[in-house]
Amino acid sequence: MAQESKIKDYDLFILEGALNSTTAVNLTLKGQSTIGGVSGVVTVPNDFVMKIKNGIITNTYTATITVTIQAYNGTTTVPLYTVEVPAGSTVNISDNWFSMTVSPGYYLQIVGSASSTGYVYLNAYFVKGGSTPF
Amino acid sequence: MADLLKENYILGLSVSDTEYVFWRISRTNSFSLIYNFYTEQNLAPLSAVNTNMNGYSPYYTQVTSFPIPQSFINTNVTDMFKITNANEIWQIFVGVSPSYLRVVPIQPSSSAPIYHLDQSINPLKTFMEIGYDGFMSPFDDPSDISEAYILSGLNIGFVLQNPVSIPISPVFNFIINRMVVEPITDPATAKAIIDGRIPAHLVSVSSIRQDIKSSINWSNYPNATVFNIIEKTGKVIGGR
Numbered sequence: 001m002a003q004e005s006k007i008k009d010y011d012l013f014i015l016e017g018a019l020n021s022t023t024a025v026n027l028t029l030k031g032q033s034t035i036g037g038v039s040g041v042v043t044v045p046n047d048f049v050m051k052i053k054n055g056i057i058t059n060t061y062t063a064t065i066t067v068t069i070q071a072y073n074g075t076t077t078v079p080l081y082t083v084e085v086p087a088g089s090t091v092n093i094s095d096n097w098f099s100m101t102v103s104p105g106y107y108l109q110i111v112g113s114a115s116s117t118g119y120v121y122l123n124a125y126f127v128k129g130g131s132t133p134f
Numbered sequence: 135m136a137d138l139l140k141e142n143y144i145l146g147l148s149v150s151d152t153e154y155v156f157w158r159i160s161r162t163n164s165f166s167l168i169y170n171f172y173t174e175q176n177l178a179p180l181s182a183v184n185t186n187m188n189g190y191s192p193y194y195t196q197v198t199s200f201p202i203p204q205s206f207i208n209t210n211v212t213d214m215f216k217i218t219n220a221n222e223i224w225q226i227f228v229g230v231s232p233s234y235l236r237v238v239p240i241q242p243s244s245s246a247p248i249y250h251l252d253q254s255i256n257p258l259k260t261f262m263e264i265g266y267d268g269f270m271s272p273f274d275d276p277s278d279i280s281e282a283y284i285l286s287g288l289n290i291g292f293v294l295q296n297p298v299s300i301p302i303s304p305v306f307n308f309i310i311n312r313m314v315v316e317p318i319t320d321p322a323t324a325k326a327i328i329d330g331r332i333p334a335h336l337v338s339v340s341s342i343r344q345d346i347k348s349s350i351n352w353s354n355y356p357n358a359t360v361f362n363i364i365e366k367t368g369k370v371i372g373g374r
Contacts, residue, residue, distance in 0.1 A: 008273060011232045013300055029300050043299045048234065126234045126298050128269050
């Protein structure tokens with residue numbers, strides 16, 4: 001897709017969230033480009049979709065946990081990706097094999113398995129287009 | 135990719151529906167300039183559009199409002215946005231970052247809407263098809279849609295709009311083609327250009343396609359000659 005080939009580092013923004021057991025936690029904005037200190041849920045605006053480029057998931061708990069990244073629009077939950085993370089380790093999600101698309105009106109959440117602690121960082125960007133990935 | 139004019143090309147600037155001023159380009163000097171609104175102007179990030187898309191946070195600026203920082207004035211730093219010579223015209227292209235930033239060219243010195251054609255266009259807040267964004271004119275490959283021309287004493291206005299749900303910090307990548315020009319004063323040459331016998335690049339001043347003759351004082355540009363193109367007869371009338 002031509003638009004995606006134009007995506008550069010300056011289009012990326014960082015979504016972050018801390019795992020809280022099986023409670024769904026909203027991913028919020030870490031910063032965009034040179035800007036810091038801004039946070040908030042990033043809802044995909046109309047006429048755009050959000051793509052996840054890459055990220056990391058770190059488990060600070062003492063046992064293996066399962067982490068799910070999901071999209072949520074206030075009503076509907078759409079699981080996008082689930083991964084097992086061993087105790088004390090970090091899973092790197094590289095752009096080579098990681099591509100998720102989030103529809104307009106949705107924002108991202110993370111859910112862990114029981115007792116999960118840790119954190120998630122994702123690099124995301126907006127692409128213009130009205131497609132409905134899910 | 136931006137199509138830069140070169141020496142000996144002919145540039146025709148339309149100033150109204152029937153009037154052109156022609157210039158032969160004698161020297162050019164092109165470069166790119168990255169302009170970060172955050173570092174240069176302390177521009178706060180453009181706020182996120184609210185989630186129900188009820189409003190933009192438009193920010194208005196002009197090219198001559200892109201000065202070098204005050205602390206550099208009187209130092210040996212060139213202000214690339216300052217045109218002082220009447221025989222210079224700048225051809226500029228704008229690459230937009232981040233890609234979803236929307237840039238709407240408007241009449242300079244006015245925050246009123248957009249593209250003064252037969253009617254002013256007041257876009258619906260969710261209507262994003264006005265102007266261009268970084269998908270249409272990428273940061274490192276500015277496209278023809280962002281092409282604009284500036285003469286000394288004139289200006290180009292932009293409105294920046296953030297259509298997405300996060301604050302963004304605009305950065306422009308200007309490709310600036312500084313051109314030293316000589317006015318064409320011969321009506322026969324002007325006629326040949328209009329007839330297509332002499333190739334020329336025909337454009338409008340600024341990025342606004344409209345009748346702007348009233349806002350240009352041609353006596354500021356020595357020997358610039360306004361040619362009246364009478365379409366029915368193909369006749370070209372020289373002189374101001």
